[in-house]
Amino acid sequence: MIEDRYDIAFVANLARREKQIQQIYRPVIAVHKWFARRPGTLFRALMLAEFSDLSLQDAFYQAANLSGKTIADPFMGGGTPLLEANRMGAHVQGCDINPMAYWIVRQEMEYLNLQDYSAAASKLRKTLESELGHLYRTRCEVCGNPEAHVKYFLWVKVVDCHHCGNSLDLFPDYLVAEDARHPKKVLVCSECGQLTETSDRKKPGYCTNCQAPLPTVGSAKSNRCHCSRCGEKTKYPNGTKTPIRHRLFAIEYQCPNCKPKRQGRFFKASDTDDLAKVAEAENRLAALSPQYIPDDAIPAGDETTRLHRWGYSRYRELFNARQLIGLETSCRLIAAQKDERIRNALATNLSDLLRYQNMLCRYDTMTLKSLDIFSVHGFPVGLTQCESNLLGIENGGSFPTGSGGWLNIIEKFTKAKAYCDKPFEVRHQGTAKGGRKVTVPISGEWIGDSRNGVAKRALDIVCADAANWDWRPESLDGVFTDPPYFGNVQYAELMDFCYVWLRRLVGKGNPAFSTSSTRHAQELTGNENMRRGLAHFTEGLAEVFSRTAAALKPGGPFVFTYHHNDITAYFPIAVAILDAGLVCSKVLPCPAEMGASIHIKGTMSSTVDSVFVCRRRQDRGIPEPDVIDNAIQVDMRALETGGLNATLGDTRCVTYGHIIRQAINDLAGDWQTRVSVKDKLDILVRWFATFGGQAVARELTGENCSRESQSLFSDQTFPPIAIKRSVHEPVSV
Numbered sequence: 001m002i003e004d005r006y007d008i009a010f011v012a013n014l015a016r017r018e019k020q021i022q023q024i025y026r027p028v029i030a031v032h033k034w035f036a037r038r039p040g041t042l043f044r045a046l047m048l049a050e051f052s053d054l055s056l057q058d059a060f061y062q063a064a065n066l067s068g069k070t071i072a073d074p075f076m077g078g079g080t081p082l083l084e085a086n087r088m089g090a091h092v093q094g095c096d097i098n099p100m101a102y103w104i105v106r107q108e109m110e111y112l113n114l115q116d117y118s119a120a121a122s123k124l125r126k127t128l129e130s131e132l133g134h135l136y137r138t139r140c141e142v143c144g145n146p147e148a149h150v151k152y153f154l155w156v157k158v159v160d161c162h163h164c165g166n167s168l169d170l171f172p173d174y175l176v177a178e179d180a181r182h183p184k185k186v187l188v189c190s191e192c193g194q195l196t197e198t199s200d201r202k203k204p205g206y207c208t209n210c211q212a213p214l215p216t217v218g219s220a221k222s223n224r225c226h227c228s229r230c231g232e233k234t235k236y237p238n239g240t241k242t243p244i245r246h247r248l249f250a251i252e253y254q255c256p257n258c259k260p261k262r263q264g265r266f267f268k269a270s271d272t273d274d275l276a277k278v279a280e281a282e283n284r285l286a287a288l289s290p291q292y293i294p295d296d297a298i299p300a301g302d303e304t305t306r307l308h309r310w311g312y313s314r315y316r317e318l319f320n321a322r323q324l325i326g327l328e329t330s331c332r333l334i335a336a337q338k339d340e341r342i343r344n345a346l347a348t349n350l351s352d353l354l355r356y357q358n359m360l361c362r363y364d365t366m367t368l369k370s371l372d373i374f375s376v377h378g379f380p381v382g383l384t385q386c387e388s389n390l391l392g393i394e395n396g397g398s399f400p401t402g403s404g405g406w407l408n409i410i411e412k413f414t415k416a417k418a419y420c421d422k423p424f425e426v427r428h429q430g431t432a433k434g435g436r437k438v439t440v441p442i443s444g445e446w447i448g449d450s451r452n453g454v455a456k457r458a459l460d461i462v463c464a465d466a467a468n469w470d471w472r473p474e475s476l477d478g479v480f481t482d483p484p485y486f487g488n489v490q491y492a493e494l495m496d497f498c499y500v501w502l503r504r505l506v507g508k509g510n511p512a513f514s515t516s517s518t519r520h521a522q523e524l525t526g527n528e529n530m531r532r533g534l535a536h537f538t539e540g541l542a543e544v545f546s547r548t549a550a551a552l553k554p555g556g557p558f559v560f561t562y563h564h565n566d567i568t569a570y571f572p573i574a575v576a577i578l579d580a581g582l583v584c585s586k587v588l589p590c591p592a593e594m595g596a597s598i599h600i601k602g603t604m605s606s607t608v609d610s611v612f613v614c615r616r617r618q619d620r621g622i623p624e625p626d627v628i629d630n631a632i633q634v635d636m637r638a639l640e641t642g643g644l645n646a647t648l649g650d651t652r653c654v655t656y657g658h659i660i661r662q663a664i665n666d667l668a669g670d671w672q673t674r675v676s677v678k679d680k681l682d683i684l685v686r687w688f689a690t691f692g693g694q695a696v697a698r699e700l701t702g703e704n705c706s707r708e709s710q711s712l713f714s715d716q717t718f719p720p721i722a723i724k725r726s727v728h729e730p731v732s733v
């Protein structure tokens with residue numbers, strides 16, 4: 001059982017490393033972007049600890065056999081727990097309210113003939129190359145080669161001066177590149193638009209083309225832009241009803257002739273040929289009757305309303321003409337594929353490609369690559385944007401040059417599906433940084449519904465509200481899940497960006513794609529726009545927990561991960577557990593998010609999840625209480641052994657997990673399911689006050705007691721309006 005066999009230090013070491021470069025440990029995640037994926041190693045460990053007779057460390061690197069077991073995840077998202085269960089041979093039942101999650105998990109798990117896929121994918125690229133390849137070429141400024149490959153087109157937003165009509169470039173900064181990956185900093189001249197390289201940002205000197213002094217500050221700041229002609233300021237976006245136009249101002253490219261002799265990258269200001277290609281793309285788009293470009297309006301939302309403020313009212317406006325013809329042409333080629341699985345795989349690729357092929361991507365001046373639209377969990381609109389090469393650039397058999405093209409997507413996807421056929425684990429010699437890594441093939445395991453068309457496994461993957469799904473009583477050997485965290489990620493608002501395209505391409509006849517948006521009144525995330533508050537979240541979660549717990553076989557584990565930097569965000573979880581008739585036998589800590597680059601002791605940033613291991617009270621009885629401060633110390637020591645450099649925020653999460661476990665087990669005896677949600681949450685508030693409230697919680701984490709409480713419940717009133725969002729990982733995959 002998990003309670004006896006789980007090994008905190010061993011799993012922390014794996015999960016921590018996995019979250020730093022998740023695609024190395026679980027390449028399957030590259031099938032398609034999903035947000036906040038939990039570590040696969042964690043769920044593998046949990047299932048092995050529950051179902052294997054070996055010690056966890058022994059079991060981990062061997063093939064396991066869970067055939068005959070049924071594992072469910074009511075909130076499957078990107079599918080992490082189900083992939084692990086399926087890989088060990090279990091029958092899996094997965095549910096998610098979001099059609100994109102449903103689609104992605106199916107694509108991760110359905111068998112695909114990789115040879116046929118690769119042939120189809122390279123044919124697709126060849127056709128695109130012959131139809132559109134010239135639009136991604138530019139003249140090399142060093143040798144004059146007209147066939148240099150564009151890595152990234154860089155665009156700047158332009159408005160007309162409200163006073164004199166002058167065109168104003170909205171440069172927050174005239175910097176194209178920092179001198180981290182390139183020998184010098186690269187600046188745009190505000191007078192002539194040419195690029196100059198400089199070592200000193202503060203005293204950059206003069207433009208090498210027109211000798212004008214190079215700018216040290218940008219032209220646009222705090223939604224205002226200064227006009228150099230009339231001296232007045234113009235506001236933006238200023239209630240605009242149409243998107244602000246863009247101007248191509250620079251290009252990062254790759255010249256195969258000059259590359260071997262060159263230190264650093266190739267940058268140029270756009271020339272007349274480059275602009276002529278922009279015009280060609282615009283003309284071609286105007287002449288096209290699109291079949292796949294969506295014309296859907298962008299609905300208002302907690303995240304999407306920002307797009308409205310910038311004048312975007314339709315999804316198609318988030319793309320430029322070259323991107324739209326590239327995507328439309330790709331869709332047509334995909335739709336013409338005869339083999340359904342290959343068609344679906346390429347459609348999944350297109351959907352994932354979208355996040356790089358749009359005009360919300362930004363260019364990272366430090367790492368010199370594109371930051372895709374999902375690099376943060378929202379839709380921030382920048383002033384300069386980055387357009388990636390649609391095709392991707394070959395690099396002599398090594399990793400493709402640049403990011404965000406078909407080649408990159410195909411390569412990642414191929415690795416992802418190859419891993420499904422031959423999964424592996426990574427073993428580390430020691431916990432120290434730089435410890436030797438050994439890849440251990442786990443032969444005998446595989447991910448999928450069938451293998452080479454012979455071996456078959458049951459996959460029950462549905463798109464549905466888990467609170468309304470018919471979970472068959474006493475049919476499950478375990479529930480392993482990662483529920484939504486109240487207001488952290490607006491999955492539906494974000495995923496609609498891909499969905500509107502995918503629906504046109506593969507949605508016909510698929511009931512999961514019947515609605516025009518992935519938004520759903522019953523999605524369990526706080527959402528102001530859809531008027532979903534804490535009560536809705538708590539009730540929904542309780543309903544899902546109750547139904548799935550009732551579907552467990554006697555004694556089966558109900559396990560889920562959770563973390564928040566506000567203890568009040570755990571109260572709905574406690575209510576859901578208690579309503580479901582569960583008790584909490586163990587809370588285990590595990591790193592589950594990417595460590596920030598500056599992960600400093602004493603900060604509140606946190607990466608540690610609490611894994612709640614629950615069982616039905618009728619099977620388990622009420623567990624004995626722990627001595628909380630001892631339990632926290634034991635956990636922190638084990639995490640340290642696992643190589644985690646824990647922050648105060650991490651200690652807090654571990655502490656909150658233990659406090660909530662105690663609350664659940666204290667309250668289980670007298671819990672009344674029939675009272676209102678407000679009353680149930682009030683019971684938690686009162687329990688916490690009796691426990692000692694924030695003061696005791698802070699004492700347990702070793703925090704400075706004079707610190708102001710962050711809690712919305714700190715005045716002991718209820719209900720709060722909303723729980724603050726916790727900081728989430730900034731970038732993944």
Ligand SMILES: C[S@@+](CC[C@H](N)C(=O)[O-])C[C@H]1O[C@@H](n2cnc3c(N)ncnc32)[C@H](O)[C@@H]1O
Pocket residue numbers: 034035036037038039074075076077078079080081095096097098101464465466467481482483484485491522523524525540
């Ligand atoms: C935290 S995510 C799961 C992430 C996943 N464990 C992973 O590692 O990729 C939570 C998921 O719950 C889903 N969800 C929210 N409300 C739901 C409901 N009522 N029924 C089913 N799924 C729901 C969301 O769409 C989201 O995919």
Ligand SMILES: [Zn+2]
Pocket residue numbers: 140141142143144145148255256257258259
């Ligand atoms: Zn050249």
Ligand SMILES: [Zn+2]
Pocket residue numbers: 189190191192193194207208209210211212
């Ligand atoms: Zn100049």
Ligand SMILES: [Zn+2]
Pocket residue numbers: 161162163164165166227228229230231232
């Ligand atoms: Zn002016």
